Amino acid sequence: MVRVDGNAGATSLIRVRGLDKKYTRGGEEIHVLQGLNLDVDSGDFVAFMGPSGSGKTTLLNLLGGLDVPSAGTITVAGDEITHMSASKLTNWRARHVGFIFQMYNLIPVLTAFQNVELPLLLTKLSKSERRQHVEIALQVVGLADRMKHYPRQLSGGQEQRVAIARAIVSDPTFLLCDEPTGDLDRKAADEIMDLVGRLVGEFGKTVLMVTHDPAVAQRAQVTLRLEKGSLVDAPTAADAP
């Protein structure tokens, strides 16, 4: 169950308390996030919406350990990540987080197989074990027959599916999606969201997603809006009059 009031118990998979993030730009201090609370359970699918500059991506970066907060704590599966050293945080990311970016961010000189294999190079898996994992991940996203293709030989939707395979191949604790359909047409976007829905429904993945697109946000179980640096429940389609 997703909560933003900070009153959930200690059993949440992701637990955020009093999260602050401020930047100094041109001598002026900008508070992006202020006292933000969030609890996400395992298997939840949460969408974050809000106007540009509201701090959606900043929140995702903090949850993914790519950035450090000005104040507050983030605890994931019992690990408090806000006070980890940079190297520990790097290792933690490799084990717990799967990133899916808007621009896919595949390595253009590597094949689909090699791109998906990339996170597994950080593990102690043997070559044959890595191959097995990559093949399964590519089968899940429906691209088993494209594993030798380079990104330039794939459509945008296919590239994003390879990126999803890369995100899930090491079986991370949760997935962070930053505008995963932002660069796709409607049909491809629907296919990607079907796939993300399958990851949650069939494979029990926990997904936190930032999007501008209400239609995409609707696919999530819960949509939260970022307003004035804090999260508030957004009305779902079912709530609409």
Place this chain on the structure above:
Amino acid sequence: MKYLPLVIANLLRKKLRTTLTIGSFAVALFLFGLLVIVRGAFSQGVDIAGADRLVIINKTSLIQPLPLSYRDRLLRMAGIKQVTFQNWFGGVYQDEKNFFPQFAVSVENQRAMYPEFKIPEEQWKAFVEDREGAIAGESTAERFGWKVGDRIPLRGTIYPGPWEFNLRGIYKGSRPQDDTTQFWFHWDYLDERRTFGKGDVGWYVVRVTNPDLSVQVAKTIDAEFANSPFETKTDTEKAFAASFVKQMGNIEFLILTVGGVVFFTLLLVTGNTMAIAVRERIGELAVMKALGFSDRFVLLLVMVESLCVAFVGGGLGLLLAKLFSLRGDPTGGILPYFYLQTWAMAAGVATALLVGVAGGILPAVSAMRLRVVDAIRRV
């Protein structure tokens, strides 16, 4: 090994750029190889000189003679084990371009004095027994297609007229860097036929009983002949060879200057190439960091790419220089020791890798310091 495909893929990302950078390294290291060969050709005589041999020349200059009578006086001196003497001949074989050093030698001690030159026993015996006999180094014999038994005609320049010799033997060096371009014949034959300077020798070579006393023996020799019409100047063979090199100018300085400029330019080329290569893939490096690759890994990745270019390019250049040197002296005898030694190749590879490190370090550090959040925002 599991990261090798990643390194190779990155190197092949811009094939033309990688090829040109490798080419820059190859050209620079080929030039390095040639410079080392030339330096070696000038100084090899110094490096391989016998530690227990002294060379005695006329104090006025090398081209002034010394009397044959000095031989017996030298033999009587304490600390001297063997004495031999030689004379520069300076003949021309067919054409002036066909230069090779020719010496009239004392057959009694030549072989014992230079044990590094190997001659079959029967060939040496035939040479000793034939007053017009001669022995050639294998490089010179190979160069002109000479075989034992051939009649070798030379045109005298210092000692005018036609001179003919019977090639009785071919010597080989016991080390790759030994000079195998020399041509020896009997000093007696020269002395008998020349019209001036009879009874004179060009210089003496003596072997001392104890190399540690070389300097002392040299001083004694020069003191012995001081205030005579033929005063002497005695040096160790190494110092004698070094003085020859000095006459050519400061080869070492020239080579260091040219080499330094080449490598500095190469450093700029490599640094620029690696900086561009890193700048082009800031987004990819950021994604790798987001996936869990450490800062140190990213640093090493860029460094390994830089070192691969340096190693492949440098290795290629040195290999070409080695192949070039295997064809032998291209100057027709001016640089008889035209040889790229293994230590020089190792030094070349080390230098290339050093340039690879120096050229790659700044881009690698900037890649290491890359903040994922900032870099991904730029993509």
